[in-house]
Amino acid sequence: MATSETNGNPTAPVPPEAGRSGFPARSMVGAGGGAQGGVGAGARRRKPIFRIGARIGNATFVAIAVAVFVLLGLVWWAATASGWVKPIFLPSPVAVWTQLVKLAGDGTLWADAKISIYRIMVGFLIASAMAIPIGVLIGCFRIWEAAIEPLVDFVRYMPVVAFVPLTILWAGTADTQKFLIIWIGTFFQQVLMVMDNVKRVPPDFIGLGRTLGLPERKILTRIVVRSALPGIWDTLRISLGWAWTWLVLAELVAATSGLGYRITVSQRYFQTNTIIGYILLLGLLGLITDQVMKALERVLFGYARRGR
Amino acid sequence: MTVTATVPKLQLSGLNKSFGRGDKRIQVLRDIDLSLADNEFVSLVGTSGCGKSTLLSIVAGLEDFDSGTLSVDGAPVTGPGLDRGVVFQSYTLLPWLTAQGNVEFALKAAGYGAGERRDIAREHIELVKLTKFANAYPSELSGGMKQRVAIARALSYRPKMLLMDEPFGALDALTRHQMQELLTRIWEEHRLTVLFVTHDVEEAVYLSDRIVVMGIGPGCIKQTFDVDLSRPREPDSASSAEFIDLQREVLRSIREESLKVELA
Numbered sequence: 001m002a003t004s005e006t007n008g009n010p011t012a013p014v015p016p017e018a019g020r021s022g023f024p025a026r027s028m029v030g031a032g033g034g035a036q037g038g039v040g041a042g043a044r045r046r047k048p049i050f051r052i053g054a055r056i057g058n059a060t061f062v063a064i065a066v067a068v069f070v071l072l073g074l075v076w077w078a079a080t081a082s083g084w085v086k087p088i089f090l091p092s093p094v095a096v097w098t099q100l101v102k103l104a105g106d107g108t109l110w111a112d113a114k115i116s117i118y119r120i121m122v123g124f125l126i127a128s129a130m131a132i133p134i135g136v137l138i139g140c141f142r143i144w145e146a147a148i149e150p151l152v153d154f155v156r157y158m159p160v161v162a163f164v165p166l167t168i169l170w171a172g173t174a175d176t177q178k179f180l181i182i183w184i185g186t187f188f189q190q191v192l193m194v195m196d197n198v199k200r201v202p203p204d205f206i207g208l209g210r211t212l213g214l215p216e217r218k219i220l221t222r223i224v225v226r227s228a229l230p231g232i233w234d235t236l237r238i239s240l241g242w243a244w245t246w247l248v249l250a251e252l253v254a255a256t257s258g259l260g261y262r263i264t265v266s267q268r269y270f271q272t273n274t275i276i277g278y279i280l281l282l283g284l285l286g287l288i289t290d291q292v293m294k295a296l297e298r299v300l301f302g303y304a305r306r307g308r
Numbered sequence: 309m310t311v312t313a314t315v316p317k318l319q320l321s322g323l324n325k326s327f328g329r330g331d332k333r334i335q336v337l338r339d340i341d342l343s344l345a346d347n348e349f350v351s352l353v354g355t356s357g358c359g360k361s362t363l364l365s366i367v368a369g370l371e372d373f374d375s376g377t378l379s380v381d382g383a384p385v386t387g388p389g390l391d392r393g394v395v396f397q398s399y400t401l402l403p404w405l406t407a408q409g410n411v412e413f414a415l416k417a418a419g420y421g422a423g424e425r426r427d428i429a430r431e432h433i434e435l436v437k438l439t440k441f442a443n444a445y446p447s448e449l450s451g452g453m454k455q456r457v458a459i460a461r462a463l464s465y466r467p468k469m470l471l472m473d474e475p476f477g478a479l480d481a482l483t484r485h486q487m488q489e490l491l492t493r494i495w496e497e498h499r500l501t502v503l504f505v506t507h508d509v510e511e512a513v514y515l516s517d518r519i520v521v522m523g524i525g526p527g528c529i530k531q532t533f534d535v536d537l538s539r540p541r542e543p544d545s546a547s548s549a550e551f552i553d554l555q556r557e558v559l560r561s562i563r564e565e566s567l568k569v570e571l572a
C-alpha cells in the first residue's frame with residue numbers, strides 16, 4: 001500500500017495549474033521538476049521486456065501461464081506414452097482424467113471434496129476469527145504483545161505434524177481432530193502476520209486520529225483496523241493455502257472420508273491414477289480459492305491500486 | 309476583547325524535553341520560550357536534528373514534555389485536540405477514502421452532521437482548487453494534490469491554529485511554489501495562527517510574519533526575525549532586496565549552528 005503511494009507520483013496526473021509559469025526570482029531551483037517528466041517519456045519509446053518491472057498485457061500474461069501448463073502436460077504425456085515411465089508409477093494424463101471422470105460419475109469425488117471443503121472452511125474460519133482480534137490487540141498494545149507474542153512465536157515453531165498423534169488422542173478421528181490440526185497449523189502464523197499488518201499502519205495515521213480528537217477505541221476501529229484490512233486480507237489468502245496442506249495431512253493419517261483419505265486408500269490398491277488425479281484436484285482447488293480471494297481483494301481494496 | 313488580545317494564542321515557557329532513559333537520556337529541547345499572537349504566521353527553521361519536529365509534536369499534543377508550560381488561549385494543553393489542526397509531511401490521507409471523504413472524515417470526528425459535512429467538505433476542496441478531483445482516491449492524486457487535500461482537511465473543522473511540519477518538503481520546486489502561493493492566499497483570506505516548520509529559508513521568509521531560528525545542543529530558540537515585508541505577498545516579493553537580505557541573515561544564523569555541530 002505504501003509503495004503504491006510513493007511510486008504513484010511520476011505517472012500521476014499533473015495538477016491543473018502546473019503549466020502556469022511566473023516565479024521570476026523564485027524559479028532558480030525549478031529545473032528539478034522537469035527532469036521527472038523525462039523518465040516517463042523515455043520509457044514509452046522503447047520497452048525492453050527484461051527491464052525490471054516492465055509491464056506486459058493481460059492476454060500475454062494468460063498466454064504464457066497457459067503455455068507453461070500445456071508444456072508440462074505434454075512432457076508428462078510423452079513420458080508415459082513412450083513407455084519411459086511405468087503406469088504404476090506415473091499413469092498417463094488420459095488415464096488420470098478417465099479415472100477422475102469415473103469417480104465424479106459415481107459421486108465419490110464430490111462426496112470427498114464436499115467433506116474436505118467443509119472441514120477446511122470450519123477449521124480456517126475458527127482460526128481466522130480468533131487470530132484477527134488477537135493479532136490486532138498485540139499489534140496495538142505492547143502489554144498484550146508481551147503476554148502473547150513470545151508464546152505464539154514459541155508454539156509456531158513446533159511442527160504441526162507432531163501434533164497429529166496428540167490430536168487423535170484428544171479428539172479421536174472425528175472432524176474435530178481435522179479442525180484442530182488446521183487450527184494449530186494456521187492460527188499461530190496468522191496471529192503474527194496480523195500483528196505485523198497492524199504494525200505497518202503509518203504512525204501518522206494514528207497521530208491524525210488523535211489530532212481529530214478521536215478516542216482510542218475509535219482510532220482502533222476506524223483507522224488502524226481499516227487501514228490494516230488489505231494486509232489482513234492478504235494474510236488470510238496466504239494462510240488459506242497452508243490450511244489445505246494441514247487438512248490433507250490430517251485426512252491422510254486418520255480419516256474415513258475426504259480427499260486425503262481417498263489418497264491413502266488408493267495407495268493400498270496401487271491406484272496411482274486416483275492419487276495423481278486427487279493431488280492435481282487439490283492443486284486446482286487451492287488455485288481457485290486463491291484466485292477468488294485475489295478477485296475479491298481487487299473489488300474490496302481497489303482504491304489502493306487505482307490508476308496503476 | 310482587550311483581555312484576549314493580551315493573551316497569546318499559543319504560549320510555551322521554560323519547556324524542556326528529553327528522550328530515552330537512564331544513561332541514554334538525551335535532552336532535545338531546553339528552556340523553550342515562544343509565543344504566537346492571534347493570526348500570526350510563524351516559521352520554525354534550524355539545522356536538521358535541532359528538535360523542530362519534536363517541538364511541533366509537543367504543541368500538537370502528540371508528544372509529552374518534561375517540564376515547562378504549554379497553553380493555547382491561556383488554557384494548559386493536556387493532549388491533542390480539534391483546536392490545533394496538523395498537516396503532516398507524509399500527507400496522511402486515508403487511502404480508502406476519496407479526497408472529499410478524507411475531509412468528511414475529519415468533520416465527522418469533529419461532530420458535524422451528515423449534510424453539513426458534505427457541504428463544508430465540498431467548500432474546502434474548492435478552496436484548494438481540487439473540485440475536479442473530489443471523488444479521486446489518494447492513489448490517483450499527485451503529491452501536491454494530496455497535500456492540498458490534507459490542508460483542506462485541517463482547515464475544514466476550523467481549528468484555532470494550524471501546525472505544519474515541512475508540509476511541502478517532499479514536493480518538487482514548481483509544485484512547492486504553487487503550494488506556498490495557495491497557502492498565503494488562504495491565510496490572507498481566512499486569517500489563522502500558523503506554526504510552520506521548514507528547511508527552506510526562502511519559503512519561511514515568503515510566508516511568515518516572524519521567523520524563529522532554533523539552535524542545537526540541545527534545541528533552543530536562538531534568534532527571532534520579524535518579517536516586515538508588505539502583505540499580500542506576491543511571487544514577485546521574493547525578488548526585492550529586503551527579501552533577499554533577510555533570507556541571507558536567517559541563513560547565516562542557521563549556518564552558525566550547523567558549524568557548531570560539525571566542530572563538535
Ligand SMILES: Nc1ncnc2c1ncn2[C@@H]1O[C@H](COP(=O)(O)OP(=O)(O)OP(=O)(O)O)[C@@H](O)[C@H]1O
Nearest residue numbers: 327328336354355356357358359360361362363507
Ligand atoms: N522518539 C525519539 N526517540 C529518541 N530520540 C528522538 C526521538 N525523536 C527525535 N529524537 C531526537 O531528537 C532530536 C530532534 O529530532 P527532531 O525530529 O525534532 O529534529 P528536526 O529538527 O525536526 O530535524 P529535521 O529537520 O531533520 O526534521 C534528534 O536528535 C533526534 O535524534
Ligand SMILES: [Mg+2]
Nearest residue numbers: 360361362473
Ligand atoms: Mg523534522
